[in-house]
Amino acid sequence: MPDTLSRTFSALADPTRRALLARLRLGDATVTQLAEPFLTRMTLPGVTKHLKVLEKAGLVTKGREAQWRPCTLNVVPLKDAARWMDAYRAEMDASLDRLGEFLKTVAPPAATTPTSADPSDDRHR
Amino acid sequence: MPDTLSRTFSALADPTRRALLARLRLGDATVTQLAEPFLTRMTLPGVTKHLKVLEKAGLVTKGREAQWRPCTLNVVPLKDAARWMDAYRAEMDASLDRLGEFLKTVAPPAATTPTSADPSDDRHR
DNA sequence: TCCTTACTTTACCAACCAGCTAATTAACCG
DNA sequence: CGGTTAATTAGCTGGTTGGTAAAGTAAGGA
Numbered sequence: 348m349p350d351t352l353s354r355t356f357s358a359l360a361d362p363t364r365r366a367l368l369a370r371l372r373l374g375d376a377t378v379t380q381l382a383e384p385f386l387t388r389m390t391l392p393g394v395t396k397h398l399k400v401l402e403k404a405g406l407v408t409k410g411r412e413a414q415w416r417p418c419t420l421n422v423v424p425l426k427d428a429a430r431w432m433d434a435y436r437a438e439m440d441a442s443l444d445r446l447g448e449f450l451k452t453v454a455p456p457a458a459t460t461p462t463s464a465d466p467s468d469d470r471h472r
Numbered sequence: 473m474p475d476t477l478s479r480t481f482s483a484l485a486d487p488t489r490r491a492l493l494a495r496l497r498l499g500d501a502t503v504t505q506l507a508e509p510f511l512t513r514m515t516l517p518g519v520t521k522h523l524k525v526l527e528k529a530g531l532v533t534k535g536r537e538a539q540w541r542p543c544t545l546n547v548v549p550l551k552d553a554a555r556w557m558d559a560y561r562a563e564m565d566a567s568l569d570r571l572g573e574f575l576k577t578v579a580p581p582a583a584t585t586p587t588s589a590d591p592s593d594d595r596h597r
Numbered sequence: 598t599c600c601t602t603a604c605t606t607t608a609c610c611a612a613c614c615a616g617c618t619a620a621t622t623a624a625c626c627g
Numbered sequence: 628c629g630g631t632t633a634a635t636t637a638g639c640t641g642g643t644t645g646g647t648a649a650a651g652t653a654a655g656g657a
Binding site: 349350352353354355356357359360361362365368369372420421422423425426428429431432434435436438439442 | 550567
């Protein structure tokens with residue numbers, strides 16, 4: 348029984364679960380609707396299990412409508428995760444990607460005014 | 473052997489590892505230096521293992537200086553994780569927290585001009 | 598009442614993860 | 628060389644995870 352943040356990150360550490368969240372971003376859906384794209388890869392109980400992980404992490408809430416369980420995305424735990432990441436925002440912005448890093452070592456440190464346009468610029472908003 | 477994003481989130485899904493990253497944010501450190509705060513809770517091989525997880529996720533790079541292994545933080549994988557989260561930025565901003573949500577249902581939808589100051593505002597940057 | 602649809606639970610398996618102790622490698626230092 | 632320090636590796640255990648098949652629950656409808 349780990350802490351909330353760990354459970355959130357743990358829930359995100361699976362491509363199937365991320366895909367389920369992405370699907371829910373488009374709107375609520377029942378379990379079978381959610382499972383449908385994955386049924387070639389895995390069985391329905393498998394999807395149910397993934398959903399339970401997401402539910403325990405608080406990322407999904409399951410409703411109850413007759414025999415259907417409409418699932419809803421809940422981003423609140425994501426906020427905490429994003430807030431944790433924000434502590435690293437500064438060094439993320441500072442660090443260029445590998446290519447940029449390499450170019451930085453090759454080119455002289457007269458960096459801020461390159462020849463014409465800097466392609467490794469303007470990422471993230 | 474999961475995908476990169478899964479390995480990143482998985483590496484973050486442990487408070488010890490997050491603490492190691494937080495420590496590295498202050499600057500490089502050797503394994504024993506990193507381990508020191510945790511040695512009451514766990515042994516050194518335990519910390520080594522956690523570091524290996526972080527290394528495999530590309531979040532930490534280990535150098536080699538005589539018998540020391542200076543560790544460096546590498547935020548590049550974090551950028552991908554942050555970019556993934558950005559897809560949910562809109563609904564994160566839209567959704568207020570549980571309290572806010574509740575207040576929203578109680579108060580009329582004349583929301584955008586609250587009485588005086590909105591406390592659940594101005595988070596994130 | 599019985600069937601169908603929707604979904605969950607149970608029981609099992611293999612793989613992995615977190616932790617330990619003990620042993621090993623590797624480098625420096627006297 | 629022998630000892631000390633730094634760190635890893637090996638081998639074990641117990642718990643969790645991801646998947647399955649098969650059985651079970653619950654509601655709607657003929």
